[in-house]
Amino acid sequence: MAQTSVGPIDCSDKENGFTFWGCKAFHRCNRGQPEYVECGPDEVFDEDIGDCNRRDQVRTPCGMDLWDRCTGVTGPYSRGIAIREYEEEVNVNNFRRRLRCTYFYICYQGVHYGTQKCTGGNVFDDRQQFCADPLSVQGECGLSQGPQVRG
Incomplete structure (x- = not known):
């Protein structure tokens, strides 16, 4: 209740x-x-x-469909995993964008320990294991194109 x-x-x-x-x-x-x-x-x-x-x-991001995804996630530390199936409209540099990974869930020793939401228009960065500005996150969760290499 x-x-x-x-x-x-x-x-x-x-x-x-x-x-x-x-x-x-x-x-x-x-x-x-x-x-x-x-x-x-x-x-x-x-x-x-x-x-x-x-x-x-x-349904996702808080529903039961995530609770069995931690099976097989092992190791001495907890691990956050971004939820990619759920998209949300957020404000990025005064532009509205539809982004994935605004939610993440936490696994420890194969057990689901809850789902959290990144605040302030941030997304979860699987590599760094924290919420960050989508402009600084690479991969499908972010908007960064990576470091620029000049030749």
């Missing part, structure tokens, strides 16, 4: 709606009042309904 409390967001210009912070908790405006909502043990944030829902009823 979700627990709700007052949250540190400004709802003065937003009557209703949510601000997403992670799969297990989020902020929303309810009748102009800020709320912080923590989902229950078997629940995650469901973007389609704007509330907590059972994990098996929710």
Whole structure:
């Protein structure tokens, strides 16, 4: 069961709606009042309904489809893995772009330890293992073309 409390967001210009912070908790405006909502043990944030829902009823990036992807991920350290299937529109240098990898999940010893969202228009960099400006990230998650070589 979700627990709700007052949250540190400004709802003065937003009557209703949510601000997403992670799969297990989020902020929303309810009748102009800020709320912080923590989902229950078997629940995650469901973007389609704007509330907590059972994990098996929710699609990517928070749904159950990610929970079995950590099988076989081993090693002494946890590892973040970017979610490439989900695209989100973000602001990059005052231009709206559709980007992948704005969410990532964490695996440790074959167990899924949660899904997180990069904030501020950043994307998850699998190589560096942190969220970064998409202009500095190479590969399918970023917009960087790599270092420029002059001959």
